[in-house]
Amino acid sequence: MLNVETNPIFRSKGKGGMRENMNVLIRKTWSPYLAGALAGIVLCLSVLVAGKYFGASTTYVRSAGILEKAVASDHVAKSSYFMRTKVKVDWQMLFVVGILLGSFASAQISRDFTAVAIPPMWRRRFGTNKAPRFLVAFLGGVVALFGARMAGG
Amino acid sequence: MTKRTWSERSGSALDQWVRITHMLFCCGRDNGAYAIQKGVGIMELIYGLVTGILFGFLMQKAHVIRYDKQVGAMRLTDFTIFKFMLSAIIVGMVGIYFLKDAGIVSLSVKSTSLGANIIGGLIFGIGWALAGYCPGTAAGALGEGRWDALIAIVGMLVGAALYAEAYPALKASVLAWGNLGKITLPDILGLHHWIVIVALCVIYVGLFFLFRLVEKVE
Numbered sequence: 001m002l003n004v005e006t007n008p009i010f011r012s013k014g015k016g017g018m019r020e021n022m023n024v025l026i027r028k029t030w031s032p033y034l035a036g037a038l039a040g041i042v043l044c045l046s047v048l049v050a051g052k053y054f055g056a057s058t059t060y061v062r063s064a065g066i067l068e069k070a071v072a073s074d075h076v077a078k079s080s081y082f083m084r085t086k087v088k089v090d091w092q093m094l095f096v097v098g099i100l101l102g103s104f105a106s107a108q109i110s111r112d113f114t115a116v117a118i119p120p121m122w123r124r125r126f127g128t129n130k131a132p133r134f135l136v137a138f139l140g141g142v143v144a145l146f147g148a149r150m151a152g153g
Numbered sequence: 154m155t156k157r158t159w160s161e162r163s164g165s166a167l168d169q170w171v172r173i174t175h176m177l178f179c180c181g182r183d184n185g186a187y188a189i190q191k192g193v194g195i196m197e198l199i200y201g202l203v204t205g206i207l208f209g210f211l212m213q214k215a216h217v218i219r220y221d222k223q224v225g226a227m228r229l230t231d232f233t234i235f236k237f238m239l240s241a242i243i244v245g246m247v248g249i250y251f252l253k254d255a256g257i258v259s260l261s262v263k264s265t266s267l268g269a270n271i272i273g274g275l276i277f278g279i280g281w282a283l284a285g286y287c288p289g290t291a292a293g294a295l296g297e298g299r300w301d302a303l304i305a306i307v308g309m310l311v312g313a314a315l316y317a318e319a320y321p322a323l324k325a326s327v328l329a330w331g332n333l334g335k336i337t338l339p340d341i342l343g344l345h346h347w348i349v350i351v352a353l354c355v356i357y358v359g360l361f362f363l364f365r366l367v368e369k370v371e
Contacts, residue, residue, distance in 0.1 A: 027214075028214075029214065029215075029216060030211070030214035030215055031215075032215040032216075032217065032233045032234075032236035032237040032240065033236055033237075033240045033361075034240075035211045035212070035214050035215035035217075035237060035240075036211075036215065036236060036237035036238060036239070036240025036241040036244075037240045037241065037243070037244045038211050039208060039211045039212070039237070039240075039241040039244075039245075040240065040241040040242070040243065040244025040245040040246075040248060041244055041248065042204060042207045042208055042211070043241065043244075043245045043248070043249070044244070044245060044248035044249060044252065045204075046200070046204045047249060047252065047258050048252060048257065048258060049200060050196075050197060050200035050201075050204070051258070052197075052200065052201070052204070053261045054204075054208070054289075056287075056288035056289035056292070057288040057309075057313075059288070060288055060306075060309045060310055060312070060313040061313045061316070061317065063310055063313070064310045064311075064313040064314040064317070065317070067310065067314075068314060079317055079318075079320075080320060080321055080324075081316070081317035081320040081321075082317060084320075088193065089193065089198070090193055090197070090198075090201070091193075091197045091198065091200065091201035092201060093201070094198045094199075094201030094202040094205060095201040095202070095204055095205035095208075096205060096288075096289065096292050097202065097205060097292070098201065098202045098203065098204060098205015098206040098207075098208070098209060099205045099206075099208055099209035099212070099289060099292045099293045099296070100205075100209060100292040100293065100295055100296040101202075101205070101206050101209065101296065102205060102206035102207060102208060102209025102210035102211075102212075102213065102293070102296070103209040103210065103212060103213040103218060103292075103293035103294070103295075103296030103297050104209075104296035104297065105206070105209075105210060106209070106210040106213035106214055106297075107213055107296065107297040107298065110214075112213070112297065113297055113298045114297070114298050115298040115300065116298060116299060116300070117299075117300040117301055118301065119219065119220030119221055119224075119285060119299065119301065120221055121220060121221040121224055121225070122220065122285075133301055134301060134304045136283050136284070137283075137284050137285070137286075137301045137302075137304040137305040137308065138304050138305065138307060138308040138311075139280075139283060139284075139308060140279075140280045140281070140282070140283030140284025140285070140286075140305060140308065141280065141284045141286075141291070141304070141305035141306065141307065141308020141309040141310075141311070141312060142280065142308040142309070142311050142312040142315065143276060143277075143279055143280030143283065143284075143312065144277055144279075144280025144281045144283075144284050144286075144287065144288070144305075144308075144309065144312065145280070145288065145308070145309040145310075145311075145312030145313050145316065146276060146280070146312040146313075146315055146316045146319075147273050147274065147275070147276030147277030147278070147279070147280055148273070148277045148280075148287075148288060149273070149312075149313065149316040150269055150272065150273030150276060150277075150316065150323065150327065150328070151269055151270050151272075151273025151274045151276075151277055152263050152264070152266070152269055152270065152273065153263060
């Protein structure tokens with residue numbers, strides 16, 4: 001009925017299909033449906049076991065607070081925002097560090113780790129000069145986090 | 154009724170053990186090794202790390218953390234992220250409401266403020282499109298070797314610091330506009346939550362078929 005080889009839900013596109021590579025962990029690409037569903041299960045387990053829902057942007061606030069505290073601790077102590085969002089190491093900060101480590105592990109196991117400074121899509125459109133890409137990545141990061149915190153998540 | 158999580162009920166054994174060992178080996182000396190985590194239990198941090206590793210692993214395997222996929226989703230030329238997110242939402246939505254109905258977990262609903270959500274969302278979208286990474290995926294992208302994600306992360310730290318400065322002014326204005334409180338979709342529609350869940354699942358699965366149709370046309 002549900003043939004894992006032919007069913008599009010389980011069949012991943014591109015290199016390393018089911019038959020070519022039976023070791024799931026080494027395979028470069030997993031079906032986004034399957035990986036997404038597993039991520040949903042991870043979320044349920046997290047809420048069940050630790051009582052924690054997923055989030056990332058608060059970590060940037062806490063980290064910025066930790067860095068600012070090193071330079072101007074009085075300023076941070078007086079900030080109404082850092083009183084609301086405490087400057088501390090918490091579940092979410094380790095969650096974000098975990099995302100980095102998990103991604104690194106996955107990329108290493110499947111030999112998918114590629115050190116690149118400019119994404120292929122950007123390179124095709126804007127060329128190989130690093131400066132414009134880094135400037136836009138920086139400004140994008142500033143604007144994205146500001147907006148995310150305003151929108152509440 | 155306040156619900157206690159498993160970690161509070163059973164997992165604290167290890168926490169206790171860490172506390173006792175700390176007391177034995179660092180008696181009297183507050184050298185900060187464990188004291189940093191006052192009130193945050195060590196188990197909580199371990200759960201965070203393990204959950205992040207699993208989530209990062211899955212995102213890397215599905216290729217959803219790279220710039221080309223993120224910007225591809227925004228240009229509606231690549232549906233990988235939609236497939237991943239909607240699958241996670243379907244499973245998460247059904248699972249969490251199932252656990253909630255069983256009385257085991259409680260929802261974490263954030264307040265809806267039209268001003269904050271709409272204006273903040275638009276600003277976030279501009280930044281996301283420029284950076285090509287969002288706060289969570291930037292960490293994952295760095296993990297698979299994308300160095301521009303590190304620059305985006307530095308930008309995000311600056312953005313967070315700027316928001317902290319702007320917060321007092323925003324609190325009195327944008328954040329207060331159209332504040333609807335902690336509402337959910339079933340609340341607004343006045344429907345039983347399982348009706349809404351089933352309807353959303355049908356819509357999302359419909360979208361999966363739409364994606365395949367569009368991919369075939371291309």
